[in-house]
Amino acid sequence: MITQLDALGPAGPFRTRDRADVTDVYGQTVAELSLVPSLYVKRTMKALGRARPLPLDLRLPALERAGEMFADGTVAGMTAAEYRDTVCRLSGTPLANVSSAVDAIRTAAAEAYTSAQAGRPNGAALDWRDAPVRGGSGGWVRRGEVFAVHAAGNHPGVHALWLEAVALGFRVAVRPSRREPLTPFRLVSALREAGFGDDGVALLPTDHATAGQILLSADLSMVYGGQEVIDKYADDPTVLPNGPGRSKILITADTDWREHIDVIVDSVARHGGTACVNATAVFVEGDPAPLAAALAERLATIPSLPPHHEKAVLPVHPLAGARAIERHLLDRARGAxxxxxxDGVVDDLGDGSAVLRPAVFELDDPAAPQTGVELPFPCVWVAPWTRQAGARALTGSLVLTALTSDEDLLDELYADPDIRNLYIGDRPTHWMAPGVPHDDYLSSFLMRSKALARG
Structure with a gap:
């Protein structure tokens, strides 16, 4: 049976004539996604702007209920087990990774407000009624009322972050990815059933031509994509772009990488290598060949399994898509x-789908362009690093795990604004926790401070 994924607007579910097939990794149509026109987008965004936020004392329990419903309940007629199974088929994300993402979304819903508060300036009050305001203080307020999300489809866990906007009182409109629209459909449906209402959160599937209207109609937006997305919105203060992570590991000569091989392998392979926080480059002070060989030996043991297998780790794609990724890899790897x-990374499973197996390439220059190549499976570039290359070889990293005892170097890495997160010692690049910024605090983008005083 084909699942109907309706748009979710201010009057409830809306099924359009214009629908897109959503296919699984085996090439079978699993769902039909309603695509809304520009006029529907405009009306929905206006309705969200007119709506008032759910009061805080109702908002936070509703968020927690929504997280529980999303994780364990029957939402829009689909059980939790059916949801996990379908997302696994659609995205090729191993079932274990889907389950961990579901748990992360449940936790994010329960802790969204607390996490958002971690980004609040110490001197800012939450309400003009607060006692410090009488003597004069800062106040922390939304930069707008409607927040839009152009979502990614590479991993269900990306939907944990925008729940902070809901917690802060924004009305939120999500444009889902056509690759995996089920997670945002289920999450928006759960939020509505938990009490946020049809004008509190919306799902707006669109074609590419209409997608920009969502951003134009929102006060603030968050978009996911490649480097072209980063470049397009770099100068727009109302759009927060999320692009490639290009996360890295640095190992200096005073550190024996053999003592840290587990965390290096985990940084590369966790989440099937699909996340922006997976390590895509490892820099070694000295000869990188022994580490590259050890990484290859460890990663080669990961089995090729269909995504529903309980021991599956690697991502699965339709065979044609996997071949295209493989061609791109081999083209970029020339000279490495x-x-x-x-000889290739595609392992044909014989059912129309294929596993993308790990790849390890050694480079001879820390400035080689391949160190910035990020692909949606465990692919890592191992390069030499020198003191002359310094921090500039490591900039542009969402996460840098530094395996070093050199405190002067750590000072330099910590001060570099283009290394957005720094982990020191045995901390995998994919580590995240509620209240810890991912790429700065989302609330620092959503909120601003103003002066408050009462006579």
């Missing part, structure tokens, strides 16, 4: 020494 994946 292959330790794993040099």
């Amino acid at each position: 020494r292959a330790h794993l994946g040099g």
Whole structure:
């Protein structure tokens, strides 16, 4: 049976004539996604702007209920088990990773407000009625009322972040990815059933031509995409772009990488290598070849399994899509020494789908362009690093795990604004926790401070 994924607007579910097939990794149509026109987008965004936020004392329990419903309940007629199974089929994300993402979204819903408060300036009050306001203080207020999200489809866990906007009182409109629209459909449906109402949160699937209207109609927006997305919105203060992570590991000569091989492998392979926080480059002070060989040996043991298998780790794609990714990899890898994946990374499962197996390539220059190549599976570039290359070889990193005892170097890395997160020692690049910023605090983008005083 084909699932109907309706748009979710201010008058409830809306099924359009214009619908897009949503296919799984085996090429079968699993769902039909309603695509809304520009006029519907405009009306929905206006309705969200007119709506008032759910009061805080109702908002936070409703968020927690929504997280529980999303994780364990029957939402829009679909059980939690059916949801996990379908997302696994659609995205090729291993079932274990889907389950961990579901748990992360449940936790994010329960702790969204607390996490958002971590970004509040110490001197800012939450309400003009608060006692410090009488003597004069800062106040922390929304920069707008409607927040839009152009969502990614690479991993269900990306939908945990925008729940902070809901917690802060924004009305939120989500444009889902056509690759995996089920997670935002289920989450928006759960939020509505939990008490946020049809004008509190919306799902607006659109074609590419209409997608921009959502951003134009919102006060603030968050978009996901490649480098072209980063470049397009870099100068727009109302749009927060999320692009490639290009996360890295640095190992200096005073550190024996053999003592840290587990955390290096985990940084590369966790989440099937699909997340922006997976390590895509490892820099070694000294000869990188032994580490590259050890990484290849460890990653080669990961089995090729269909996504529903309980021991599946690697991502699965339709065979044609996997071949296209493989061609791109081999083209970008020209001139690099292959330790794993040099003959290809596609493992045909014989049912129309294919596993993308790990790849390890060694480079001879820390400035080689391949160190910035990020692909949606465990693919890592191992390069030499020198003191002369310094921090500039590591900039542009969402996460840098530094395996070093050099405190002067750590000072330099910490001060570099283009290294957005710094983990020191045995901390995998994919580590995240509620209240810890991902790429700065989202609330620092959503909120601003103003002066408050009462006579």
